[in-house]
Amino acid sequence: MAWRDVSSVRNLAIFLCAIAACVLAPSVVRHFVDGLFEEFRAPIDAIPSQLNDLGKYWSLHSNSKRSLIEAGRDLARINSAYELKMLENKNLQDRVARYEDILNLPPEDSYKFEVARIARRDINAWWQQMVIRKGRVHGIKEGYAVIYSGGVVGRIAKANLYTSVVELVSSRNFRMAAHFDGEDRPVIYQGAGAVSLQDAKGEVRDVPGDVRASVSEPRLLVTSALTGTFPEGIRIGEVVDLSLGADGLFKSGTVRLGRALSTLREVTVLIPISEIGK
Amino acid sequence: MENEGGQTYSKYNPRIPIFYWVFSLAYLILIVALGYRQIYLYDYYQTRGQRQSMRRVIEPGTRGDIFDRNGKLLVANQPQFSAVVYFNDVRKEFREEYTRLKKEIMASNPSGEFDYEAMRDISYKARLNVLNGYIDQINRLLGTDYKLAQKDFNRHFNERGLLPFPLVKNLTAREHAILAEKIPVNSPIQIYTDTGRYYPYGELAAHALGYVGNNFDDIDTSGIPGEELMTYMQVGKIGRSGIERAFDEKLTGKSGVKIWIVDLDGYQYESVVDVKPTKGESIVTSLDIDLQGAVEDAFADRKGAAVILDVKTGEVLSLVSRPSYDPNTLSPFITNKVYKEISDRGAWLNRATQGLYPPGSTFKIVTACAALMTGVIEPDSIKTCTGRYKVGNRMFPCNNHYGHGNLDLKGALKNSCNVYFYEAALDSGSAAITATAKDFGLDSNTGIEIGDSSRTIVSSPDFKKRRRSLEGPWNAGDTANMSIGQGYLLQTPIQMACMTASFARGETRTRASIIHDPNRKTDMEYHGGEKLALSAEQYRAIWQGMVDAVESGTARRAKVEGVAIAAKSGTAQVSVQGKKLTLAWMVAFAPAENPEVAMSVVIEGEEAGDAAGGRTAGPIVKAAMRKYFEKNLKVINPQ
Structure with missing residues (x-):
């Protein structure tokens, strides 16, 4: 019984010491610990997101050939529209470059x-x-x-x-x-x-x-x-x-x-x- | 009594009650005094405490806008951004920096003692260091090299501690955008928005609109609570000239107020009253900025003035004074360089309302009226001009040295023959001309709200006796000079415009106004004059002379195809610093049959003979009339 009392007090003391250390630690140390924590935590943030992506990937396997063919057709249409837009953009970019050249303008920040x-x-x-x-x-x-x-x-x-x-x-x-x-x-x-x-x-x-x-x-x-x-x-x-x-x-x-x-x-x-x- | 060891003690000492009474009395006095202070003087101390712990900050309202008669914005407010800090927000940093500096000094000189002066110096240095840190932050973001002036900081801290301290004033749009985006939202650096006056048309109508200056302490605080508190005032704006000055009270918004509870160090602690300032009223002027622009363009680089009036209402459609200045360069304050540059060009003077000029032959309208009224001439009276006229032992010339030959009144006005008017004036006498000039209001103010000169002169024997006594008594030569607008006569362009408008209506007075009022009265009673004491035939003779002057006489350069204009030109001689110069004048109204606008123009010659009435002033009248009638779709055959 007595040992348990001491143990609980000790845990509390450790906890309070940790808080005190956090508060009193120099800002450089705190900054370092904070950065370290973020880096260690990064995979924990990333893994659920990656698992979600993986789940989505496998769920797509359940699609029928027919729906995939339709999706492929839609995608082809969208792609051709984008290709047109890309061509248009390239023309516009060329024109901008020509104007910059004629007017001696510095290149636009990109x-x-x-x-x-x-x-x-x-x-x-x-x-x-x-x-x-x-x-x-x-x-x-x-x-x-x-x-x-x-x-x-x-x-x-x-x-x-x-x-x-x-x-x-x-x-x-x-x-x-x-x-x-x-x-x-x-x-x-x-x-x-x-x-x-x-x-x-x-x-x-x-x-x-x-x-x-x-x-x-x-x-x-x-x-x-x-x-x-x-x-x-x-x-x-x-x-x-x-x-x-x-x-x-x-x-x-x-x-x-x-x-x-x-x-x-x-x-x-x-x-x-x-x-x-x- | 007890006897102990041979000594005698008494339990009762008669001196003790005396002490009791003394102490009781003292306590009583204390209690009464305490009660007096705490209860009786409660209100007094409460008020005093509030006064010591409260500060009032007054923020002036934004000025109202100014529009032209067609709703075009002539004067507005534009934002002026500054990066500021409130001392209260950086108080903790001040304290930390103070502690650091003090430790440093103590470490370098352990035995040193701190007196009040030393502590105050450390305190100022600490504050300056903190603010310099923020300036450095701003410089890093903007790529600039702003510096903090210790003198400015000390003055602000001591005198205006509760107001935001400007780290960088007048930020450009780019600087404002960068600071707003890159400074953290919770940073003590804040963007403070003040207003500055903005004149979109620059120099156009600058003298009519006026300009503003900073108002440091003359802000209206009536009706604002906390009059007894220590007060800090933000810098306001006050009209210095023109409409900005004449309507300052209307344009100035209602001031707002913040009352702060401050702590012992004077830092703001809690806001207890927060009343926002409100914008002043807007003003719609009678000016037509398009017409104003056309006339100012016609002036080009010439010096002079022009005034265009609505004949019926007396509203000023255009008020030009050249050279002009850009009022945008006078806001928020006038730099020495700008002031000197404007002074050197003589551009401060509003020549349209304050410029005093002899009216030259434009005054012949008054002489003609006087001669007709006294009956010394009739419309068809013929006089012979030989090119000169002898008055006493002095020869007075005509503008045509070879003479105009035989002329009636119409011909005399058309050709601006001096001899005709010398004779007519000598016959009628100077008193009749003076009286007619005074009837036309040439010796009094026109009523324009921005003010006009009260130093105009209508010459008379009495005037000469009072003001030019050294030049001898009034003689026939003075009358002859007066008849052609020379001699002692001095008039402002706005008075000549009013006289022209009055004549156009067949009345004697026109009350000028620079405010547009669609419901303005236009009757004789409003203008304060009378019907001209001329028969229709007499009036028609002068009118026809003016119309003929434009058709084929001395004012022909003012002719606009499709519009009948009546005008009278004039060339006055003046002596400026020993140099003989000429002034080119023209007064006109149109359409001649049913007048809508009347105007006067004067152009100052800068070299001998470079300004002559019709030749110089005519094109300006033409430009103004063309613009007016084009705008009002009344030109029959515009060229």
Whole structure:
């Protein structure tokens, strides 16, 4: 009985010592331990996602030949459409290059696209983050832009060796320069978090007084290339209301973000060409 | 009493009660004093405590916008972004840095003692180090080299501690975007938005619109709570000239207020009152910015002024003063360089309302009215011009040295014959001309809200006696000079425009306004004048002379095909710093039959003989009339 008492006190003491060590440890040590923990935890995040992919792969084996043939046909159609688009894009890129050459413009900053699968999501009232299965070894660094086919996903908040944490566009800690589609006056976008059972939203502010938007006539908010993080014109969301502030100078309003954010399986990290190899 | 060892003790000592009473009294005094302070003076101490622990921050409202009569935005507000920190947000860092610095100094000099001065220096240095850290962060992000001035910091910390401290002012759009995106949301560095005045049309109508300056302490705080508290004021804006000044009260928004509870060190602790500022009212001016642009373009690089009025309402459609300046360069403050550059060009003066010029032959309209009213001439009275006229022992020339020959009133106005008016004026006498000029309001203000000169002169024997007594008494030569708008006469372009508008309506007064009011009264009572005391035939004679002047007389360069314009040109002589120069004048109204607009133009000559009425001012009248009638779709055959 007495031994058990001592044992329980000892465990408590060890626990308290560990907490004290965490609190009192120098920041370098804490940072190192934190990084180590993330690296060890990375496979735990990645394995369920990879198992999920594997499961999907095997489930496809159960499809009939007929459905596979139909899917193949659909895919062929889509591929031919994409080939046309690629040709169109190449022509446009050539034209841009010619204009740059004629006007002696420096080449437009471009990006390398690093496609990454999503390993884990933390989308709740507190956190608006996701973990992707690519990290520093793939050239990803903190602050890089993350997008998907429907627009902005967020920004890399932390890059581990093999995984990265993405601060989502809906997070309250996410703020960026933006502008309305078809205009060049800069406005500020900030995530507004998620309220349970509602879609994620953002806020836009510093909007000039003459801009109007409503639910029936929403305005598209897109990224600005002013800061060099995002390329120009990527969709952030739709502004569905704007109201004038008390100073009568600026409007602020709500941004409706894409619904696909919570169901994404794959995203693209934009790595600036100028940063490759640094 | 007890006897112990031969000594006697008494249980009762009569001095003890005295002590009891003394102590009781002392306690009583203490209790009463305590009660007096705690209960009776409760309200007093509570108010005093609040005063010591509360601070009021006043934030001026945004100024209202200014529009032209067609709703075009002439003056607006544009954001001015700054990167700021609130001292309260970095208080912990101040303390940590202070402790670090103090430890460092103690380590290097263990025996050293810290007096108040030394501790204060360490404290300032610690704060500066922390803020420099933030400036470095901004410089890294923007690739800039901003520096923090210790003097600015000290002054701000001591005098405006509760207001945001600007690390970098006037951020560009790119800098603003980068900082908003790359500085963490929870960083003490915040983006502060102030407003600056923006004039989209630059130099156009600059004198009419005016400009603003910083208002450091003259902010209206009436009706704002916390009057007794220590108050910090954000810098506001105040109108310095033009409409910005005349309508400052209307344009200025209502100030907002924040009342903070502060701790012992003066850092904000809790906000107890937060009233947001509101934007000032907008103003719709009577200006037509397209017309203004056309007239200013016609001026090119010439110096002078022009005023265009709506004949019926007296609303100012265009108010030009050249040279001009770009009010955007005067906001948020006027640099010495800009001030000097504008001064050197003589561009500060609003020549349209403050410029005093002899009106030259445009004044012959007044002389003609006076002569007709006194009956010394009739519309068909013929006078002979030989090119000069002898008054006393002095010869007065005509503009045509060979003489105009025989002329009636219409011909005299058409050809601007001086001799005709010398004779008519000498016959009518100076008093009649002075009285008519005063009837037209040439000796009083026009009523324009932005103010006009009250130093205009309508010459008279009385004036000469009072102001030019050294030049002897009034003589016939003075009357002759006055008849052609020379001598002591001094008028502003806006007064001449008002006189022209009045004549166009057949009345004596026009009240000018720079505010557009669709419901404005247009009757004689509103303008404050009377019907001109001329018969229809007499009026028609002057009118016809002015129409003929445009058709084939001295004002023919103002002719616009398809529009009948009535005009009178003038060339006045002035002496500027011993140099004889000329002023080119023209007054006009159109359409002649049913007047809608009246205008006056004056152009200052810069070299001898380079400015002459019809030749120089005519094209400007033409450009203005063309634009007005084109815009109103009234040109029959535009060229």
